[in-house]
Amino acid sequence: MTVTDAARESVASALEVDRVNSHLNPPPSYDLADHPVPTGREEVWRFTPLKRLRGLLDGEASSSALTWTTEIPAGVTLSEIDAATAREIGELAPNDRPSALAVANAASPVLLDVPADLEVEEPVVLRLHGESVDDVVWGHHVLRFGAHSKATVVLVHTGSARYSATTSVVVGDGAQVNVLTLQDWDDDAVHLGRDAIRVGRDASVRHTSISFGGDLVRLHANVEYDGPGGEAELFGLYFADEGQHLEHRLFADHTAPKTKSNVLYKGALQGQGAHTVWIGNVLIRPVAEGIETYEENRNLVLTDGCQADSVPNLEIETGEIEGAGHASATARFDDEQLFYLRSRGVSDEEARRLVLHGFFNDLIRKVGVPFLEEQITATVEDELAKNVLKGYRPATA
Amino acid sequence: MSTLEIKDLKVSVSTDDGPKEILKGVTLTIKDGETHAIMGPNGSGKSTLAYSIAGHPKYDVTGGTVTLDGEDVLAMSVDERARAGLFLAMQYPVEVPGVSVSNFMRTAKTAVDGEAPKLRTWVKDVNAAMSRMNLDATFTQRSVNEGFSGGEKKRHEIAQLELLDPKVAILDETDSGLDIDALKVVSDGVNRFREGEGKGVLLITHYTRILRYIEPDYVHVFVDGKVAEQGGPELAEQLEAEGYDKYLPAKV
Numbered sequence A: 001m002t003v004t005d006a007a008r009e010s011v012a013s014a015l016e017v018d019r020v021n022s023h024l025n026p027p028p029s030y031d032l033a034d035h036p037v038p039t040g041r042e043e044v045w046r047f048t049p050l051k052r053l054r055g056l057l058d059g060e061a062s063s064s065a066l067t068w069t070t071e072i073p074a075g076v077t078l079s080e081i082d083a084a085t086a087r088e089i090g091e092l093a094p095n096d097r098p099s100a101l102a103v104a105n106a107a108s109p110v111l112l113d114v115p116a117d118l119e120v121e122e123p124v125v126l127r128l129h130g131e132s133v134d135d136v137v138w139g140h141h142v143l144r145f146g147a148h149s150k151a152t153v154v155l156v157h158t159g160s161a162r163y164s165a166t167t168s169v170v171v172g173d174g175a176q177v178n179v180l181t182l183q184d185w186d187d188d189a190v191h192l193g194r195d196a197i198r199v200g201r202d203a204s205v206r207h208t209s210i211s212f213g214g215d216l217v218r219l220h221a222n223v224e225y226d227g228p229g230g231e232a233e234l235f236g237l238y239f240a241d242e243g244q245h246l247e248h249r250l251f252a253d254h255t256a257p258k259t260k261s262n263v264l265y266k267g268a269l270q271g272q273g274a275h276t277v278w279i280g281n282v283l284i285r286p287v288a289e290g291i292e293t294y295e296e297n298r299n300l301v302l303t304d305g306c307q308a309d310s311v312p313n314l315e316i317e318t319g320e321i322e323g324a325g326h327a328s329a330t331a332r333f334d335d336e337q338l339f340y341l342r343s344r345g346v347s348d349e350e351a352r353r354l355v356l357h358g359f360f361n362d363l364i365r366k367v368g369v370p371f372l373e374e375q376i377t378a379t380v381e382d383e384l385a386k387n388v389l390k391g392y393r394p395a396t397a
Numbered sequence B: 001m002s003t004l005e006i007k008d009l010k011v012s013v014s015t016d017d018g019p020k021e022i023l024k025g026v027t028l029t030i031k032d033g034e035t036h037a038i039m040g041p042n043g044s045g046k047s048t049l050a051y052s053i054a055g056h057p058k059y060d061v062t063g064g065t066v067t068l069d070g071e072d073v074l075a076m077s078v079d080e081r082a083r084a085g086l087f088l089a090m091q092y093p094v095e096v097p098g099v100s101v102s103n104f105m106r107t108a109k110t111a112v113d114g115e116a117p118k119l120r121t122w123v124k125d126v127n128a129a130m131s132r133m134n135l136d137a138t139f140t141q142r143s144v145n146e147g148f149s150g151g152e153k154k155r156h157e158i159a160q161l162e163l164l165d166p167k168v169a170i171l172d173e174t175d176s177g178l179d180i181d182a183l184k185v186v187s188d189g190v191n192r193f194r195e196g197e198g199k200g201v202l203l204i205t206h207y208t209r210i211l212r213y214i215e216p217d218y219v220h221v222f223v224d225g226k227v228a229e230q231g232g233p234e235l236a237e238q239l240e241a242e243g244y245d246k247y248l249p250a251k252v
């Protein structure tokens, strides 16, 4: 039997056979009873300040919606579908309470459809705006990329809401997909999100989460593979300010051989009570021979009073892998770097600005959407200006 | 004019066992247009002197004065010192990931001059300065010092020296780790700088070979945190032949 055949067979049965293997993520289920209200002591909830969800997990029915403003290139369609169709398309079933609630409570799922073989240069831009944190909003989305299509989708979140959404990204064989989600919320927003990605054979996906705003943002990016040869890059960039909780949870589930995952998240923190959480889970199932995975999280702590939690987890169930590694580091400004820049006449403030931009630069360059790159650079600039305005004291060693 | 005057400079670093004095009263004056070489054994405090003049936070000045054209250097912040006209070419230049050489140099030039350089000529000037140091144009797009070889880092320091054009340059072992061609290239760069009006150079080295390209007006022997002797260029030749033994405390 060839490796390829083995893969097909085991992917078909992966959920049943391997389900028990991972302690990292609860098994997927549409049944709300499988996702009880968390107490906060659960491993997957222990970092999240549940009170600040402001009752979102109670799951109250709501017909509020975010306002969508869209830019849809020719050939791509946006439509409402029913829940059964979403499942037929191959969405990933919810694997936590927020996503199960989103599916249960959202009006009808929204499908963004990029047909097979279509290559679109211009990005699809979906701007989602909330009016008030008083509104509970449920979102249920499917982004379908047909085989050998090529497209970029940008989701921009602004305004405020208590918002819980699940988005399945279903990537056909050989497709090349770039999905970016920008969280540019007002200060009081609550956002629970789960982007679940299914990567087709020989397809490649880049998913980038950019989180700046909101009181509490907790996002999952999950990826699994429908066949061998799939590649996923999961990138993230975040900047937590005074009092903000920004949590990013990654799960690369290597369900097929010869697949790749590459995770890179970078964050900056400043101000009292700024809290970031990064959980990087990777599971290499017995079937997933010859895979490569690397995950990395770096945090730059700009002031005292911040906390960056960073937890990489690697579960390996086959010895036959190409490579697996992870790195996690949380640091303050490097005195030697600042000294070097300042010794050339650059002011302390400007030196910090340079180092911070440098820190994010490799990620920003990978965004590949000019308007977004500019916006990110400008936002980082604004955040840093706040730092100076509020007279934050630089972090001390 | 530019005169760097160091008087009875005492500097400590903090260690687990409390402060440790490294510079024990250094007195040295670099007058208008002069080049001074400092030679001395490992650990004698040469880099400490260089860093202390530049204002590295690790070093505590516990006594003495440093003035540049009468201005109190020790009262200035690190970047103020650079803007006042001091430049330190470091023994171990620091890598700054994600910050391109071109962005770095433009930011530094703007800071030092108090205005942004003319866009039209600036890129040409940078490329010319880099190419004089045998660094091709791709270096300007790379992150500052990141992945540069030892020799490339040193040449990058001298490219900055030429572009920023300070009053006084302190070169901390810029010659170490350079092959003979690079040594010539670097020396030519320093000599071009010296041709400017009233430029001072403090050149720290272990080897006389660079002094054949950059001829010093004075040579100082640095031992145990102090200047142990000074003389003309001939002193360097003597050190090369005899070593530092006669300046070191007699071993039992």
Ligand SMILES: Nc1ncnc2c1ncn2[C@@H]1O[C@H](COP(=O)(O)OP(=O)(O)OP(=O)(O)O)[C@@H](O)[C@H]1O
Residues within 6 Å of the ligand: B013, B014, B015, B020, B022, B040, B041, B042, B043, B044, B045, B046, B047, B048, B049, B091
């Ligand atoms: N943090 C520290 N704790 C203890 N000693 C220190 C510390 N920092 C520096 N020193 C000591 O200070 C002395 C002077 O160091 P410095 O780097 O100035 O020497 P140098 O003359 O430049 O030597 P080299 O020729 O090797 O470059 C050394 O003995 C060094 O070990």
Ligand SMILES: [Mg+2]
Residues within 6 Å of the ligand: B046, B047, B048, B091, B172, B173
């Ligand atoms: Mg030294």
